[in-house]
Amino acid sequence: MEFVQLQKHDGIATLTLARGKVNAINGPVVDQMTERLKSLEHDPEANSIVLTGAGKFFSFGFDVPEFLSFEKPQFDRFLTAFTDLHTYLFLYPKPVVAALNGHAVAGGCMLALACDYRVMVMGKGKISLNELTFGASVFAGITEMLRFAVGSANAAKVLYSGSMYSAEEAKTIGLIDEAATEQDLMDAASKMASSLGSKYPPAFTGVKSLLRKTIAEDIMRRQADSIWEFVDIWYSEHTWANLKNIKIA
Amino acid sequence: MEFVQLQKHDGIATLTLARGKVNAINGPVVDQMTERLKSLEHDPEANSIVLTGAGKFFSFGFDVPEFLSFEKPQFDRFLTAFTDLHTYLFLYPKPVVAALNGHAVAGGCMLALACDYRVMVMGKGKISLNELTFGASVFAGITEMLRFAVGSANAAKVLYSGSMYSAEEAKTIGLIDEAATEQDLMDAASKMASSLGSKYPPAFTGVKSLLRKTIAEDIMRRQADSIWEFVDIWYSEHTWANLKNIKIA
């Protein structure tokens, strides 16, 4: 199954998450996205990337129902692959624009935060890191990329509250960069992707790396520990009971 | 004497600074607050903490008149205990909400900055890190927790100016999170304390630690040196002359 669709047009490679109704993230999604991105790194037809979702959701995050059948080591392997993708996306040498066509929640919000620019549809989706609301923790990569986007104080507000932010609210605190109508969303994303993609690639990559590399190194030092702590909490009686009540597909 | 009063109600433990007219901080205050916090860490009746002050002040900071009788090593021991408490509070595993019922100045502001949320009364108190105005420096823990709350640029403004901010002004730059009327102050603090206290504790602690632990480690590496520099300046002829003119009790 193809869960990450690729289209190329005018120097922009668009990656579309397409898995079920909510674009739930599981192992194959992570593998396919990683492969797509690796193949695009040296593709001369891709000056920049747009990341979006099929249907009404960008992504509602992890495929929790599937993960309920996982033992700890298997879930740990998934989380390692997902966080590796997340850090790889944060440092991706080409510009990446997130076109948030609907809800971008938990893992979906994480992917969006790794991008260089986020434009979000108004009046439909919400963006949220709602892990605390169902008793889960997060990873080192989330807190640091969130801090990059909104600063430490707003990062605490976003995570502690688990609030679902509209595009307008998300723009106010810096969680997204631009709010657009449904009709204008992809044009707005393409416009920024074209603009960033027109820069001299070694210079763009150099600037991006200066802004992000030491943060990524800090994330990588702390990620494995944060995954272990995440897994311990995930499999606790309290959180497991909440997860079993989550019904998305 | 009991300088840090404890009340428990509905899962919230309220710690009230109560020492003289301005809740001046000295060794016993630090010791009692440290002990109270340690005992509450594993108290099942305390899901969260509210920190406030008795009377018209939250705290005007260090008990300068008392410290004028201290020799350097004695003052250094106090500062070590105070900054240890400060870092401990910053990393405290349960949510801590500051209910600023009046002036929160210097050491009083420091304690507030270590909390997870600050709500401040309007029209009465001011919040300020006014150390530079009487010729004192600060500690590594102050600059980093202030940076966490307001960012680097505003941190410099707050410290360089030594301004006394009203609740409304403080909210604008992020020094506090919420401004409340005198009547609503404790309700607002309780509401946030209840909300944060209702999260699954290991998940809340995990998120808080991811946001704050590397900052605290950086503070701890630099704190002792910053205390020595603080002490050298404190006992300089210039600053000592200013301190002798401070009359609070």
Next chain:
Amino acid sequence: MEFVQLQKHDGIATLTLARGKVNAINGPVVDQMTERLKSLEHDPEANSIVLTGAGKFFSFGFDVPEFLSFEKPQFDRFLTAFTDLHTYLFLYPKPVVAALNGHAVAGGCMLALACDYRVMVMGKGKISLNELTFGASVFAGITEMLRFAVGSANAAKVLYSGSMYSAEEAKTIGLIDEAATEQDLMDAASKMASSLGSKYPPAFTGVKSLLRKTIAEDIMRRQADSIWEFVDIWYSEHTWANLKNIKIA
């Protein structure tokens, strides 16, 4: 030739960039500014520094036409001296206020960002880090001082877009602290310089160092590598062709 003029008045030392029409920065400018600053460090008549430009520009940045005759090692030596000055200015023990009398672009903006306070004339100059627009990268010191001033997210916006910001726009994102009319510019700068210069010097230096020293250490660790990458891109065919089209004098 004297490219960095010095005047002292009422405890304020004013350094004025004065080289050609746009105050283009080259080796002698860097050497003279470094010498001036070193001599002022222990000058009892200089409580604070104001940095400004002669004529209609603060500085349009590096003297690109001159550097087109440089071989890599010679350019690398210039960049090392410039970035050393930049970091030295960022940590300068006395307060430094930038009075931006006109365009502050690229290297000119860098010098401004190292200061403690930036006031800029309205209606005339623009401030910009426009390196990406002509295919150049930047240095570790730029990204970190820019991050200090405006936060990570705005730092990316400023660098990715290469936008030319008016004083009003620059104030909104934190790139400058104050916008002033042409008539009021030097008074506003003097007022802040006097205020910061009136603080007890060891306490001011202590606070400034706590806010900036670990950032400067991080910059120094990464600066040499970032210079090498900058030089590689600067001498690339693409960027060199752009540089030859830049005509400023």
